[in-house]
Amino acid sequence: MVATPAENPVSATAYWTLAARYADAMSARPVANDRFAERFTDDEARAVAHRFRSQRRASASFPVRHRLIDDLLARELERDPALRVVLLGAGFDSRAYRLDGGRWVEVDEPAVLDRKETRLPAREAPNELVRVPIRFAHTALADVLAAYATDERIAVVLEGILGYLPAGQQAELVGTLTELFPRHVVLCDLTTRTFLARYGRRLVALLREAGARFESSDTPEAVFLEHGYRVTERISVAQRAVELGAQGAPPGLLVRLLPSLREGYCVWALEHSP
Numbered sequence: 001m002v003a004t005p006a007e008n009p010v011s012a013t014a015y016w017t018l019a020a021r022y023a024d025a026m027s028a029r030p031v032a033n034d035r036f037a038e039r040f041t042d043d044e045a046r047a048v049a050h051r052f053r054s055q056r057r058a059s060a061s062f063p064v065r066h067r068l069i070d071d072l073l074a075r076e077l078e079r080d081p082a083l084r085v086v087l088l089g090a091g092f093d094s095r096a097y098r099l100d101g102g103r104w105v106e107v108d109e110p111a112v113l114d115r116k117e118t119r120l121p122a123r124e125a126p127n128e129l130v131r132v133p134i135r136f137a138h139t140a141l142a143d144v145l146a147a148y149a150t151d152e153r154i155a156v157v158l159e160g161i162l163g164y165l166p167a168g169q170q171a172e173l174v175g176t177l178t179e180l181f182p183r184h185v186v187l188c189d190l191t192t193r194t195f196l197a198r199y200g201r202r203l204v205a206l207l208r209e210a211g212a213r214f215e216s217s218d219t220p221e222a223v224f225l226e227h228g229y230r231v232t233e234r235i236s237v238a239q240r241a242v243e244l245g246a247q248g249a250p251p252g253l254l255v256r257l258l259p260s261l262r263e264g265y266c267v268w269a270l271e272h273s274p
Contacts, residue, residue: 030063055206
C-alpha cells in the first residue's frame with residue numbers, strides 16, 4: 001500500500017499521484033480538481049514527481065482515474081448519503097472533504113496518516129471521518145477492519161493498489177472484503193498485462209528501481225469474479241481522458257483504433273452481494 005519510503009516502496013506512487021493531482025488542480029482546466037492536494041505537496045512529493053518526470057502519459061492519467069472514481073462515488077452517495085466508504089491504502093485522498101455525504105474510513109500506514117492529520121485534520125472534514133492505521137506488512141487487514149464489519153451495503157475504494165499485490169495477496173484481500181462486508185461495491189482501477197507490455201514497460205522498470213513490483217494478467221478482474229462479484233461499470237481511462245479534454249490525453253484516433261489502449265486500463269465497479 002502507501003507509506004513513507006522506509007516502510008513501503010509503493011509510497012513513491014502515493015507522492016507521484018499526489019503531485020499529478022496538484023498539477024491538475026492548478027491547471028486552467030482541471031479534471032479531478034483536488035483542491036486539497038496543495039496541503040500535502042512538499043519537497044518530497046516534488047522529488048518523487050521529478051523521478052517519474054518521463055512518465056507524462058501516466059501522470060496525466062491519474063487525475064482522470066481519480067475523477068472517474070469520484071463520479072462513481074458521488075452517484076453512490078446521492079443514493080445513500082449515509083453510505084460507509086472504506087479507502088484502503090488511502091494515501092493523500094481528500095474525498096471525505098470534497099464529496100457530499102458518506103461515513104468515511106481511511107486505512108493506511110501510520111506515517112501516512114500522521115502526516116495527513118497534521119496537514120488536513122479529520123475534524124475539519126464535513127463528513128464523518130475515521131483514520132485507521134495499519135502496518136500492512138505486519139498486521140492482518142481483517143483484524144483492523146473487523147470493527148467495521150457489517151451486513152449493510154458499503155463502498156470500498158482500491159485506487160492504485162491491486163497491481164502491486166501478487167495474485168495470492170489479491171485473493172486474500174478480496175476474500176477479507178467478502179467475509180467482513182457481504183454487501184459492497186468495489187471501485188478500483190485494473191490494468192492488463194498487454195497494456196503494460198505495450199505502453200508501460202519503462203514505468204514498470206522505474207517502479208522496480210524504486211522497490212515496487214507492478215504486475216497483472218489479461219483478466220485482472222478474474223479475482224473478483226471468482227469470489228462472486230458482478231461487473232456493473234467498466235470505464236476506459238484513455239477514452240474518458242479524450243472525452244474530458246484532459247491535458248496529456250492520448251490522441252483520440254489511437255484510442256479508437258487500439259483496443260489494447262482503450263480497454264487495457266479501466267476503472268471498474270464490482271458488486272458483491274449474497
